[in-house]
Ligand code: 5AD
């Protein structure tokens with residue numbers, strides 16, 4: 001049986017297990033959404049003269065960028081469609097983080113070939129990290145591509161489309177030191193109307209040796225704090241009840257408010273967003289262990305509506321490998337950070353990203369990764385085997401010397417450890433009562449609600465006769481669990497409404 005990369009591994013050996021893991025995954029890199037096309041509801045289908053179709057791959061940042069692209073295209077008279085065959089413009093927002101992500105996009109392009117033959121006027125554009133990495137080369141290699149646009153050049157899309165409509169292939173992959181798209185109001189493409197992403201910064205200055213992101217997304221820059229707060233306020237007033245502040249490294253958010261001559265740190269921003277409303281949940285991703293401060297942890301502890309969950313990628317448990325990865329912390333330093341989180345917020349859940357088979361990794365290094373997992377008791381992890389990326393520091397400096405078979409075997413081993421840790425973590429929740437934000441009906445059963453705890457665990461519970469709606473909070477007692485999901489029962493009516501407001505329609 002073929003293994004695939006990362007936690008996609010689950011898809012083949014055990015589909016049920018895979019589905020459970022997906023329920024447990026948060027929305028940061030959602031495998032269920034990879035490559036899915038999204039389009040918002042429009043009341044008037046004739047509002048737009050042309051149609052665009054967009055598929056997104058990779059991290060939440062890319063999905064969030066697609067919403068900015070949609071907004072830019074709307075103002076140019078393009079409306080979204082979920083059917084690429086009727087589109088005038090087909091866009092793929094791509095990811096380069098691992099080789100497999102790029103292969104997926106190449107394969108997808110061959111599927112568009114037939115449609116383009118039938119409809120020669122249809123334009124095909126590649127956006128995102130693959131566009132940035134491959135630039136003009138992409139036009140040579142993929143003849144049917146008309147437009148190539150890097151992550152900092154989306155404002156030039158209208159001009160590039162015009163050029164391409166005139167028969168000219170067009171490219172803009174300029175990276176910027178200050179583009180944050182702060183003034184563009186994203187069109188929410190795949191929205192449950194409850195949870196939304198807010199991009200707070202772009203790029204990354206960290207230069208982890210395995211990572212292509214600093215090359216594809218450029219230097220780090222932070223978005224104007226006022227525009228972030230305005231976006232959070234707007235989302236709340238439209239009924240959204242959870243925002244996730246997004247950035248490659250949110251803890252290094254740093255914005256100077258020139259009107260007050262004040263520096264806004266990530267902790268300060270987090271507090272400002274939390275103060276939008278106590279009924280708006282705030283999450284963030286991703287943190288770098290070297291940058292998350294006590295100030296951030298205390299701010300999280302202070303505000304009930306800042307979710308008690310931190311995604312804290314470890315990558316490896318071996319100090320020697322961490323140094324080769326240029327992560328700038330040691331195993332001990334990371335473990336001390338885990339201790340600090342638990343000391344300040346004993347109920348905080350932690351997840352991680354882990355890479356197996358990085359250059360020179362020995363069995364002892366691998367065992368050190370397992371022991372960090374055991375110590376940190378991750379509620380879940382995103383696990384990958386190392387995929388060498390052209391142009392990265394690791395590609396230039398080190399030999400990719402671990403056989404693929406070993407990388408995959410180690411990956412399977414850490415997945416097994418994580419499965420056990422996730423199950424143990426869920427078992428500990430049995431008997432506890434959680435405040436759950438209801439996101440919608442359970443996919444498996446319309447008589448059940450699906451919501452999330454502050455710790456980012458999915459909790460499924462029967463609707464019974466309570467008059468709850470999506471976007472409301474319920475107090476739910478956990479009675480059972482699977483590896484990936486908690487199952488419970490409502491114990492008290494909506495804590496944000498008076499009991500008199502609750503309609504219990506017992507006949
Ligand atoms: N190979 C495997 N995994 C990688 N990641 C980043 N680059 C690579 C690579 N070259 C993983 C890291 C990162 C996550 C987003 O993807 O774990 O945190």
Ligand code: SF4
Pocket residue numbers: 204205206207208211212213214248249288
């Ligand atoms: Fe890549 Fe490291 Fe930046 Fe994350 S922090 S995007 S892994 S370079």
